[in-house]
Amino acid sequence: MGFWRGIMLATFWNFLNLFVTHLIQARAGEFWILTHTGHVRRPDTLMVFVGGVAHILLIIAYMARFLRMRPRAKHWGQFFAGGLPALAYLGLIVVATLRTRRRHRYELAFTEERRRRSRQAKRNCDSEA
Numbered sequence: 229m230g231f232w233r234g235i236m237l238a239t240f241w242n243f244l245n246l247f248v249t250h251l252i253q254a255r256a257g258e259f260w261i262l263t264h265t266g267h268v269r270r271p272d273t274l275m276v277f278v279g280g281v282a283h284i285l286l287i288i289a290y291m292a293r294f295l296r297m298r299p300r301a302k303h304w305g306q307f308f309a310g311g312l313p314a315l316a317y318l319g320l321i322v323v324a325t326l327r328t329r330r331r332h333r334y335e336l337a338f339t340e341e342r343r344r345r346s347r348q349a350k351r352n353c354d355s356e357a
Contacts, residue, residue: 231294232311238283238290240318251276 245252255277262268294307 230310231290232307232309233314234290235287236311236315237318238286240315242280242283244322245276245280252280255280 242252251273255274258268258270258274259277262274268274294303297303299307
């Protein structure tokens with residue numbers, strides 16, 4: 229049963245965008261500006277808000293469809309068990325992305341430090357000459 233997968237992934241993605249990155253709130257303001265002025269500064273990031281609204285509609289649709297089936301206890305078990313692998317997979321993607329970002333930030337800081345030291349050494353050599 230893929231209902232739980234759809235519900236959990238959409239919920240988890242909205243959770244990340246609402247409470248971790250806060251992109252949905254920021255882009256809701258952008259959407260408000262768009263509706264009043266007809267202009268948008270960053271249409272690419274406005275898609276986060278549109279995606280969040282679409283996820284809410286998906287969650288409602290999946291729940292309505294699942295409940296229409298009049299599920300028994302076995303179906304509820306399948307409902308919950310079906311989403312756990314998908315949720316674990318998405319969690320691994322998020323963790324891997326965060327680790328990569330952290331490593332990239334470290335490498336960037338290391339590179340900047342090397343450049344700074346190189347410039348310092350060059351200035352020292354120039355001042356000695």
